[in-house]
Amino acid sequence: MNYFTTEKRFNTVNEFYRRKFGAKVYKITLNGDFTCPNRDGTLSSLGCIYCSESGSGDFAGNSEHTLERQFQEIRQLMEHKWSEGRFIAYFQANTNTYGPIEKLKSLFETAILLHPDIVGLSIATRPDCLPDDVLDYLEDLNQRTYLTIELGLQSIHEKTMEFINRGHDLKTFEDAVKKLRERNINVVVHIINSLPGETREDMLATARYLNQLDIQGVKIHMLFIQKNTQLAHIYQENPFPLLSRDEYVEVVVRQLELLNDSIIIHRLTGDAPRNELIEPKWSLKKFVVANEIDKLMRAENTYQGSRSTR
Numbered sequence: 430m431n432y433f434t435t436e437k438r439f440n441t442v443n444e445f446y447r448r449k450f451g452a453k454v455y456k457i458t459l460n461g462d463f464t465c466p467n468r469d470g471t472l473s474s475l476g477c478i479y480c481s482e483s484g485s486g487d488f489a490g491n492s493e494h495t496l497e498r499q500f501q502e503i504r505q506l507m508e509h510k511w512s513e514g515r516f517i518a519y520f521q522a523n524t525n526t527y528g529p530i531e532k533l534k535s536l537f538e539t540a541i542l543l544h545p546d547i548v549g550l551s552i553a554t555r556p557d558c559l560p561d562d563v564l565d566y567l568e569d570l571n572q573r574t575y576l577t578i579e580l581g582l583q584s585i586h587e588k589t590m591e592f593i594n595r596g597h598d599l600k601t602f603e604d605a606v607k608k609l610r611e612r613n614i615n616v617v618v619h620i621i622n623s624l625p626g627e628t629r630e631d632m633l634a635t636a637r638y639l640n641q642l643d644i645q646g647v648k649i650h651m652l653f654i655q656k657n658t659q660l661a662h663i664y665q666e667n668p669f670p671l672l673s674r675d676e677y678v679e680v681v682v683r684q685l686e687l688l689n690d691s692i693i694i695h696r697l698t699g700d701a702p703r704n705e706l707i708e709p710k711w712s713l714k715k716f717v718v719a720n721e722i723d724k725l726m727r728a729e730n731t732y733q734g735s736r737s738t739r
Contacts, residue, residue: 442646449575453514455517456517464524477594477595478592497539500518504544515546515547516546518549520550520552553619554579557596559605571612580605580617589626617644622651651698653712654706678721
């Protein structure tokens with residue numbers, strides 16, 4: 430089943446949520462004060478080279494506040510734009526299954542009970558941070574709420590994964606997807622376009638690869654160069670080419686054509702704090718980028734899955 434509309438030629442997460450829950454659904458980004466094995470010295474103290482000081486949770490709640498307070502603060506901000514809707518509690522910053530199982534249970538059980546209109550839970554993590562006791566707990570949690578696990582892949586190319594210091598290989602990612610799906614847990618995969626050294630075909634190959642997996646969603650991001658990251662130092666010392674807005678739009682459209690039409694598209698570009706972003710500046714206008722993707726798909730009369738070989 431696909432969730433195309435007259436406006437969108439791909440499966441938007443908004444339309445998917447509307448049909449599943451009968452209402453507009455918003456993510457409330459909470460901060461569970463997690464760290465990451467790729468930053469705390471377990472694997473490395475450097476982290477992925479693009480990762481910000483917040484652990485890619487620049488818009489998450491304040492970890493010094495309770496989950497209840499974080500939820501209320503972010504909900505009040507969102508109500509200025511949307512007065513009605515339901516919610517998904519989203520743990521985004523750092524690695525949200527990296528910690529004692531007691532901590533995970535305390536946070537996640539609290540989160541799903543924060544408000545009667547919370548319909549689900551989304552947890553971002555690394556594929557190498559899903560031990561059996563965590564998987565067993567997530568399987569139980571999945572019986573009681575709409576659960577999604579977001580896994581960072583970024584790229585399928587080993588040379589890229591080594592350069593960005595991911596700290597795991599492709600097989601680890603594949604094993605994590607398999608274990609989650611054996612427990613009927615929904616999986617959303619993150620990929621990044623314009624990683625250093627990658628060609629257009631490399632980016633398309635990553636999208637094409639995703640069709641081999643039993644995944645339910647994809648987030649497509651542009652590479653951000655943010656202040657106070659390893660990537661910023663690399664870029665400032667030896668600038669490398671980044672995709673222009675038009676190039677990014679064209680690559681994303683080609684990726685959408687390759688992706689199975691059953692996969693839900695959770696994001697087509699991302700956010701970076703304005704005062705932290707070095708490049709690309711065009712990414713600050715994310716609605717313009719999204720509109721350009723829609724325009725190109727209409728102009729070419731193409732749609733998600735039109736070039737999929739499954």
